[in-house]
Amino acid sequence: KAGVTQTPRYLIKTRGQQVTLSCSPISGHRSVSWYQQTPGQGLQFLFEYFSETQRNKGNFPGRFSGRQFSNSRSEMNVSTLELGDSALYLCASSYVAEPYNEQFFGPGTRLTVL
Amino acid sequence: AQSVTQLGSHVSVSEGALVLLRCNYSSSVPPYLFWYVQYPNQGLQLLLKYTSAATLVKGINGFEAEFKKSETSFHLTKPSAHMSDAAEYFCAVSDVAGANSKLTFGKGITLSVRP
Numbered sequence A: 001k002a003g004v005t006q007t008p009r010y011l012i013k014t015r016g017q018q019v020t021l022s023c024s025p026i027s028g029h030r031s032v033s034w035y036q037q038t039p040g041q042g043l044q045f046l047f048e049y050f051s052e053t054q055r056n057k058g059n060f061p062g063r064f065s066g067r068q069f070s071n072s073r074s075e076m077n078v079s080t081l082e083l084g085d086s087a088l089y090l091c092a093s094s095y096v097a098e099p100y101n102e103q104f105f106g107p108g109t110r111l112t113v114l
Numbered sequence B: 001a002q003s004v005t006q007l008g009s010h011v012s013v014s015e016g017a018l019v020l021l022r023c024n025y026s027s028s029v030p031p032y033l034f035w036y037v038q039y040p041n042q043g044l045q046l047l048l049k050y051t052s053a054a055t056l057v058k059g060i061n062g063f064e065a066e067f068k069k070s071e072t073s074f075h076l077t078k079p080s081a082h083m084s085d086a087a088e089y090f091c092a093v094s095d096v097a098g099a100n101s102k103l104t105f106g107k108g109i110t111l112s113v114r115p
Helices: none
Strands: A005-007 A010-013 A019-024 A031-038 A042-050 A053-057 A064-068 A074-078 A087-094 A109-113 B003-005 B010-014 B019-021 B024-026 B032-038 B044-050 B056-058 B064-068 B073-078 B087-094 B103-105 B109-114
Touching: A005 A087, A010 A019, A019 A087, A019 A109, A031 A074, A031 B103, A042 A064, A042 A074, A042 B103, B003 B087, B003 B103, B010 B019, B019 B109, B024 B073, B032 B064, B032 B073, B044 B056, B044 B064, B044 B073, B073 B087
Parallel strands: A010 A109, B010 B109
Antiparallel strands: A005 A019, A019 A074, A031 A042, A031 A087, A042 A053, A064 A074, A087 A109, B003 B024, B019 B073, B032 B044, B032 B087, B056 B064, B064 B073, B087 B103, B087 B109
C-alpha cells in the first residue's frame, strides 16, 4: 500500500505570494490533518478534514486554509506569505477521525519564504 | 487544554546503553498518548500508542513505554541503544472526548547514539 504523498517536496516563494500544497492520503483513509513544523514552535496542528468537512482547526490566522476533495486528497493554501511561514508542512492521514487512531505522516513539504 | 512536556532537548547515550526519553502530560482525563520518531528529511513514524488498555505498551524497534497515571507520565525506553536509533522523538497526546484526530506534540528530543 502506498504511503502518504505530498507535493511538492520543496518550495521557495517570496513574501506576499500565495502557495498551495497537496496531500494524497493512504488509499481508504478519509481523515487528513495538516501540521506545521518549525524549529522554534515545534509541531503545531493546522486543521483536519474528514469527508470533505473541516472537523477541527488550530490557532492559525485566516491566511491558512484548506480543503478536501471527494477522493480524500487535500490541499492547503497560504496566502500573503510571510517570512515566518517558512516551515516543514506535514500531512497525516488516518482511516477515521478518532483520537485513538494512528496517523500516518507524509514526508512533508519544505516551504522557504524569502 | 492538553499539553505535553518533554524535558531536555537532547539526549546522548552510548551504543548498547539504556535509552530513556521522558514525557509528561497535562490533561483533565487520561488521554490517548503516542510516541513518534522522525528521521532527517522524513515524516513522523509511530513507535507506539496508549489507548487505555495495558499500561505497558510495546512498540516497534524494541521500544516500550509505561503509562503512569499517578505521575502523569509516559516515558519511552529501550534496553539497548543502536546507532540506527539516532533521530528526533516526539511525545503526543490526543483528546479522548474529541471526534477528531488532532495531536498535541511535545517539543521533541534529539537522541544521539555514540559508538
